Amino acid sequence: xLEILKYSFFDLIRSRWTYIYCGFYLLFTLSLLWLSNDxxxxxxxxxxxxxxxxxxxxxxxxxxxYYNSREFTELLLAQPMKRTSIxxxxxLGLAGSLSASWLIGTGVPFxxxxxxxxxxxxxxxxxxxxxxxxxxxxxxxxFLIALKNENRIKGFGLAILVWLFFAVVYDGFLLLxxxxxxxxxxxxxALAASMFNPIDLSRILILLKLDISALMGFTGAVFRKFLxxxxxMAVSLGVLAVWVLLPTxxxxxxxxxxxx
Numbered sequence: 429x430l431e432i433l434k435y436s437f438f439d440l441i442r443s444r445w446t447y448i449y450c451g452f453y454l455l456f457t458l459s460l461l462w463l464s465n466d467x468x469x470x471x472x473x474x475x476x477x478x479x480x481x482x483x484x485x486x487x488x489x490x491x492x493x494y495y496n497s498r499e500f501t502e503l504l505l506a507q508p509m510k511r512t513s514i515x516x517x518x519x520l521g522l523a524g525s526l527s528a529s530w531l532i533g534t535g536v537p538f539x540x541x542x543x544x545x546x547x548x549x550x551x552x553x554x555x556x557x558x559x560x561x562x563x564x565x566x567x568x569x570x571f572l573i574a575l576k577n578e579n580r581i582k583g584f585g586l587a588i589l590v591w592l593f594f595a596v597v598y599d600g601f602l603l604l605x606x607x608x609x610x611x612x613x614x615x616x617x618a619l620a621a622s623m624f625n626p627i628d629l630s631r632i633l634i635l636l637k638l639d640i641s642a643l644m645g646f647t648g649a650v651f652r653k654f655l656x657x658x659x660x661m662a663v664s665l666g667v668l669a670v671w672v673l674l675p676t677x678x679x680x681x682x683x684x685x686x687x688x
Contacts, residue, residue, distance in 0.1 A: 429513035429520075432504070436521025437528075440493070446529050449485060453533025461541050467548035468638060471555055474534065475634045478559050479627050480595055483566040486526055487591045490570025493522050495580050515683040519571045519676070526563040531556060554637045558630045561668045565626050566591065568675035575682050598625045623664075626671045633664055 440446055456477065460470045494501075497518065504514045535556060543552045570587045577583040602621055622628045 429510075429517040432514055432517030433521045433524070436493075436497075436518045437524050440489075440522060440525035441528065445489075446525060449526070450529035450533040453530060454537065457534050457537040461537055467538075467541070467543060467546055468551065471548065471551050471634070471638065474555060475558075475631070478530075478534075478555065478562070479631055482526075482530065482559050482562040483591055483595060483627060486523070486563045486566035487570040487587050489526060490519075490522060490567040491574045491584055491587045493518070494571055494574035495583065511683040511686075512680045515571075515575065515679055516676070519568060519679055522571065523564045523567045526567060527560045530559045530563060534559065551634075551637050554634060558634060561672065562626060562630060565668070565671045565675070568672065568679065572675045572678045572682065575679060575686065594625050594627050599628065602628075623667050626668060629664060629667060633661070 457470070457474065460473050461467075464470055501514065501518070505511065538552055543549055569590055573587045573590065574583045577586065602618070605621075606618060622632055
């Protein structure tokens with residue numbers, strides 16, 4: 429698996445799309461740092477981008493890489509190798525390359541700006557961790573969808589629908605529920621519902637880390653009371669880890685049962 433992981437990682441790192449992805453973050457971050465000297469404002473601006481762009485790019489790359497490497501995968505399957513080693517190696521190589529592009533494109537400008545010598549070092553590390561987690565989560569979901577669907581059009585469509593659901597539709601349903609049942613105490617419900625959406629959970633963690641949860645009203649106070657504690661942060665990071673592990677387990681399970 430490590431050999432396949434290394435091959436997939438370096439194969440994707442040499443792709444021009446990876447350079448474009450990394451270059452976008454590099455130029456965007458440099459522009460924000462040039463326009464503002466307040467690192468907390470830069471982190472907030474990047475948060476609004478990473479919560480949509482990282483999942484979207486991970487979803488698209490995951491589906492594209494699986495279908496484009498189908499012939500190479502069939503060649504590997506003809507060798508005396510475990511199926512799980514092949515597909516998990518490809519997935520980890522994909523997620524690793526996306527995470528490296530994110531870390532380099534966004535991290536280098538911050539490091540050159542001296543973020544580790546400022547009070548925003550913790551917020552910066554939280555943002556970096558969130559970007560990596562979202563890259564791993566949505567590339568795993570996309571890889572799992574592609575693995576279960578031979579039809580490319582159907583695979584692409586389902587992957588985009590999954591991203592659209594978590595990025596837009598889920599929030600819409602949640603807001604409708606909160607507004608419709610506004611006479612009831614729904615703070616705990618909102619807290620629990622956020623755990624079922626990695627994008628929402630990531631947004632809340634960044635807002636709490638930046639200590640601007642007051643923008644979320646009374647619900648933000650509830651989030652602050654639980655997620656703002658050490659136990660709450662540990663539970664939240666644990667939930668993000670579960671979001672990574674579940675689709676990874678799904679990839680392993682489908683690859684064992686799928687008839688290639």
